[in-house]
Amino acid sequence: RKEVEQDPGPFNVPEGATVAFNCTYSNSASQSFFWYRQDCRKEPKLLMSVYSSGNEDGRFTAQLNRASQYISLLIRDSKLSDSATYLCVVNSRSSSASKIIFGSGTRLSIRP
């Protein structure tokens, strides 16, 4: 089992729709969580951090479920410009080093 798993998609949804995807992680000691966005052949860019109480940034809502060990990203009123690959990032510290794991990404395509 991968340490961080994402549905690769693609999710193909019409403009204006609401779309959500999850990311599961296997290490219960994981401490920090992020969603990154990556456009085709570009570098990843931070979309938002994920806080324990859940957080919202405009049309984007991120949530953490520690009991079930997953994080989620909800996009409301989707725009064409939201088409990208969304990477979840999970970090857990071992006794001597940080361990940063990227998911392989969920591809989202918004159609007009």
Added chain:
Amino acid sequence: NAGVTQTPKFQVLKTGQSMTLQCAQDMNHNSMYWYRQDPGMGLRLIYYSASEGTTDKGEVPNGYNVSRLNKREFSLRLESAAPSQTSVYFCASSEGAGHQPQHFGDGTRLSIL
């Protein structure tokens, strides 16, 4: 604001050749990272440097070496390139190790023939 700068952007090598990928950041970040990204896989951490003067192995360090030259610069060296090292390489930096969001460079597309 340059952020994280990687050079070169593209490179083709023959098996057995060596090369160094350069990375510099101007955000006064303490931590720097090297990742590789292959099709269908997430970014995998090769090496990181939590602070100037320290380096540590990540998930896939074999075949690579790194140098944290100073606070700004973190280089990745392939001593004897192999076709399995064909990938896109990203350098990143953050204020602190692991717990901070990371800022990425544009990437280096490396092909080993």
